[in-house]
Amino acid sequence: MTAAVPHSPRADNCMRSSIDANETGNQHGPRLPAVSIALGALSVATFWVVALGFILGLAAVVCGAIATSRSADADDEAASLRALLGVVAGAAGITVSAIALFPMLAQL
Template structure:
């Protein structure tokens, strides 16, 4: 026994998840929040490599800031929180890298 399949051309778009009910392509969410989180995590993990953690942290903050300025991310609460998490992780990576790159100088006083 075979299933009846409607032959209307409007039924074909139901098989494709990237189209809505009117046959118009849906706008996918931005990938920048996920990129921001990944760069922030890498910046924290690579703080000990001279300058790499700092640069990755700056890139994470920039990606997160650009992502929050987009309307697609601003309308989606989960994506907005991911972008904010990426900014925070990037800032943490910048801070940890700066501490590792520029340690506090010790003052050496001669013992008498």
């Protein structure tokens, strides 16, 4: 046995619009912090390739800086921390690549 509950189309529309807004917000969330972390990790992993680690590290720092400067990302503390982590990983990749590059330049 089920009880009949009156159905209000207005309540259904309000519910649907809030669900749609949440889905699009999660679906198209900030991607630059994640890209920054990925590029930073790749720059650390590929430091031994002559210029690749340096370029990836530089790209990670740029993506992280752009992500932290955006107002939408700056309001989201988690996205800001991810962007900062990407900047740190990119800086580490640049540093390790430069340290690996100096002995190679000495041989030239």
